[in-house]
Amino acid sequence: MKKTIVAIVILALFAVSSLAALEGEVVTVNGKVEYQGSGGSWMPLKSGDTVNSGTMISTGFKSNATIRLGASILSVKPLTRMTLTTLSEKEDVVDTEVYLDVGTVKAEVKSYNNKRNGFSVRSPVATASVRGTVFEMGDKVTVFEGSVEVATSFGQTRTGNAGQNMDVTGDTLSNQITEKKKEMNPISVSSLPSTESASPVQPIATGPGAGGAAVSPTSVTITIQ
Amino acid sequence: MMRTSNTVLATLLMIFTAALLSATDFGLELKNTGGIEKIEDAEFYTDHKATLWATIPFNNANSNSLAIEGSFYASKPAGVDEFDYYVDVDLFRLSLTAQQNEKGKITVDAGRFPVADATGILLSQGLDGVEVRGIRSFGNFSFLAGYTGLLNARQEKNLMTTDDVMDILTDDIYALGAKRAVAKVTFQFPELLGGADLIVEALGQYDLREQLDSDAYETVHTGYGTIAVNGPITTSVFYSLSGTFQTGVLDSDDTYSEHALLGVARVEAFPVPVANIFAEFVYTTGENDFFSHLLPITFQSAGTLYGAGYGNLMRAKTGVLYIPMNVLNIDFGASLFMYSKETDEADGLYSATEVNAGATFKATSDLRLRFDGTLLFPKDDDMQYQAEITVVFNL
Numbered sequence: 001m002k003k004t005i006v007a008i009v010i011l012a013l014f015a016v017s018s019l020a021a022l023e024g025e026v027v028t029v030n031g032k033v034e035y036q037g038s039g040g041s042w043m044p045l046k047s048g049d050t051v052n053s054g055t056m057i058s059t060g061f062k063s064n065a066t067i068r069l070g071a072s073i074l075s076v077k078p079l080t081r082m083t084l085t086t087l088s089e090k091e092d093v094v095d096t097e098v099y100l101d102v103g104t105v106k107a108e109v110k111s112y113n114n115k116r117n118g119f120s121v122r123s124p125v126a127t128a129s130v131r132g133t134v135f136e137m138g139d140k141v142t143v144f145e146g147s148v149e150v151a152t153s154f155g156q157t158r159t160g161n162a163g164q165n166m167d168v169t170g171d172t173l174s175n176q177i178t179e180k181k182k183e184m185n186p187i188s189v190s191s192l193p194s195t196e197s198a199s200p201v202q203p204i205a206t207g208p209g210a211g212g213a214a215v216s217p218t219s220v221t222i223t224i225q
Numbered sequence: 226m227m228r229t230s231n232t233v234l235a236t237l238l239m240i241f242t243a244a245l246l247s248a249t250d251f252g253l254e255l256k257n258t259g260g261i262e263k264i265e266d267a268e269f270y271t272d273h274k275a276t277l278w279a280t281i282p283f284n285n286a287n288s289n290s291l292a293i294e295g296s297f298y299a300s301k302p303a304g305v306d307e308f309d310y311y312v313d314v315d316l317f318r319l320s321l322t323a324q325q326n327e328k329g330k331i332t333v334d335a336g337r338f339p340v341a342d343a344t345g346i347l348l349s350q351g352l353d354g355v356e357v358r359g360i361r362s363f364g365n366f367s368f369l370a371g372y373t374g375l376l377n378a379r380q381e382k383n384l385m386t387t388d389d390v391m392d393i394l395t396d397d398i399y400a401l402g403a404k405r406a407v408a409k410v411t412f413q414f415p416e417l418l419g420g421a422d423l424i425v426e427a428l429g430q431y432d433l434r435e436q437l438d439s440d441a442y443e444t445v446h447t448g449y450g451t452i453a454v455n456g457p458i459t460t461s462v463f464y465s466l467s468g469t470f471q472t473g474v475l476d477s478d479d480t481y482s483e484h485a486l487l488g489v490a491r492v493e494a495f496p497v498p499v500a501n502i503f504a505e506f507v508y509t510t511g512e513n514d515f516f517s518h519l520l521p522i523t524f525q526s527a528g529t530l531y532g533a534g535y536g537n538l539m540r541a542k543t544g545v546l547y548i549p550m551n552v553l554n555i556d557f558g559a560s561l562f563m564y565s566k567e568t569d570e571a572d573g574l575y576s577a578t579e580v581n582a583g584a585t586f587k588a589t590s591d592l593r594l595r596f597d598g599t600l601l602f603p604k605d606d607d608m609q610y611q612a613e614i615t616v617v618f619n620l
Contacts, residue, residue, distance in 0.1 A: 154329045155362030158415055163460050171330055172360050175415065175422055175455065177463040180495045186546060187554050187585045189595050189617050192254055193280055193292040194316040194339055194351075199358065199367065201413050201424055203345025204453060204465040204489050 022087045022094070024051040024069040031063025033076070056083040059103070070094050070112035072119055077104040077138070085122075093118050104138030141166040178202060251279035253620040260597075260613025261303075264530070268303035270613075276315065288322040288332075298379075311398050313377040315351065329361040337376075340369060343411065343426045343453050344467050344489055346507070346535055350381040350523040352407060364417075369409040374433070376402035384524035386443045386475075388434055404433040407522060421456030424467075430522050435476075447473030447483055447520055458492070465491040471519060485519040486510045487535070501546045511537035511566025528560055528579045530601035530609050539563040539574070544581075554585040577603040591619040 026049040034042040035049075036056040045057060051067060058081045059065060065076045069087055076082060080103025088095050093116045098105060100123035109119045121137050133146035141148055143160045150166045150173055151157040158173040160166040165179055174182070188195060258272040276296040283289040294316035300309045318338040324331040334356045342348040354371020373383050378392040383403035392400055409428045417423045429448035434441040453467035466489070473483030491505040507527075510516035518536030526532045527540055544558035558581040563574045579601045586594045595615040602608055 154360050187587045203341045
């Protein structure tokens with residue numbers, strides 16, 4: 001009888017704890033990394049510190065930090081300012097949301113307690129939601145593992161696979177062949193305005209190294225498969 | 226009182242002009258090409274082009290702007306002793322963002338600007354007109370309408386009829402181009418078929434020479450429907466396929482139907498980040514009971530020294546671009562030209578082979594050099610060659 005009561009109490013405690021807000025743990029800190037306290041003042045962030053929803057983190061030049069959020073790892077690159085807007089564990093899902101003001105973060109998203117992981121990174125120009133994927137997000141999304149579905153703010157989607165980059169600064173997402181050509185960065189003999197193309201449709205019959213369309217920055221939403 | 230108003234007005238005008246000039250980007254590009262070409266005899270040729278350009282933004286986001294280019298040309302083709310001089314307005318593009326919200330974006334280009342069709346073979350030139358481009362959740366679309374009659378015929382090769390060729394044969398510094406109305410509608414659906422993009426395009430041109438030129442010799446009206454798909458085979462190998470059906474009417478001494486097919490297949494690979502290899506096959510119909518030659522709106526030769534256009538052609542082409550360092554690009558290419566249907570003049574389908582090699586060198590951010598060498602091996606003629614150097618200097 002006692003064993004049964006103990007088991008019920010343990011299960012109840014487990015159930016309660018599973019609904020509680022999670023805390024993130026700072027794993028490593030290099031250089032000048034600070035967080036904004038409740039009073040608005042900036043305080044140094046140290047290894048072993050905990051971070052909660054609402055914590056704003058800033059990294060300086062040649063500085064970075066690694067934070068464990070549940071089972072996921074978030075690497076905050078130099079010259080980045082981000083806010084951990086949501087970190088909570090619900091019945092069947094762990095919700096993590098990071099708002100990226102500026103800079104670059106790398107997310108390695110893993111399942112926590114066998115629950116669905118709703119992990120998203122938002123920025124003024126992009127939002128990424130991931131599960132079981134490793135990616136880096138700044139001006140472009142670099143996919144290290146899995147596949148990434150990128151949707152512009154207008155709802156257009158493209159899928160990026162491991163090893164591919166997706167430029168998230170444009171109105172429309174270039175296809176992968178255009179991205180590959182842009183990454184090669186071939187020398188253009190002329191740099192006149194007429195050589196710039198605003199059309200997303202690039203002619204098929206062109207020579208090697210033909211550049212992609214020039215794009216202007218706008219809002220992009222990213223969702224990860 | 227009147228004097229005060231004028232002073233205020235003049236001051237405001239000066240402030241506005243100063244603000245506009247401070248945001249304006251402008252420059253001068255000098256492009257000089259010289260080379261030797263041997264088709265029958267070895268001849269030197271040279272081209273000099275000076276282009277003044279400016280871009281004027283109307284807002285901070287640069288979503289509304291005006292871009293202008295004007296050029297002066299001095300050209301001495303191979304086999305000609307005297308220089309040919311002409312001027313052109315290469316670009317006068319007013320770009321406006323007409324609508325932008327969560328549903329999408331509509332932009333408008335108006336004026337004179339470069340245009341191309343989905344294949345790059347049918348239309349590839351400047352055009353006076355309006356292009357409306359849209360971005361929506363389903364994909365991208367564009368509507369283009371324009372006129373070719375105000376273009377400089379020497380620069381934009383609208384060579385569809387005998388009259389078009391005659392337009393170029395003038396000593397005028399500005400030769401008005403073929404009188405044609407051009408329209409194009411393009412829809413692009415990203416990743417509609419698995420990972421493949423689907424492009425559907427309708428293109429057409431209406432010859433206005435009958436209406437605008439009383440002594441027109443012949444007119445031709447054509448329309449083209451293109452379906453193209455492109456997508457990945459692996460993460461570093463990609464394919465493109467396109468098929469085009471041309472229909473049209475040539476009104477000359479008699480009336481002829483102008484039906485033709487154009488097919489393009491291309492595979493492109495990026496084995497390492499600094500190299501790009503491609504293989505491409507182009508097919509166009511020859512003359513038979515139903516089909517005629519492909520008649521593109523813009524004339525382009527199918528090779529560098531191979532001067533014939535894209536009618537009655539099978540071309541297998543391969544090439545590589547290698548970037549050993551940021552300031553140096555090297556490229557090689559080879560093309561095999563065949564007729565798709567035997568002609569009375571040629572025996573057999575094989576026509577010629579062409580080999581190209583080139584290098585682009587970025588000496589400084591403002592100075593670029595391009596070296597090109599081409600060999601052509603025609604089936605029934607001696608080998609032809611061309612070697613040229615292009616120097617581009619930006620001020």
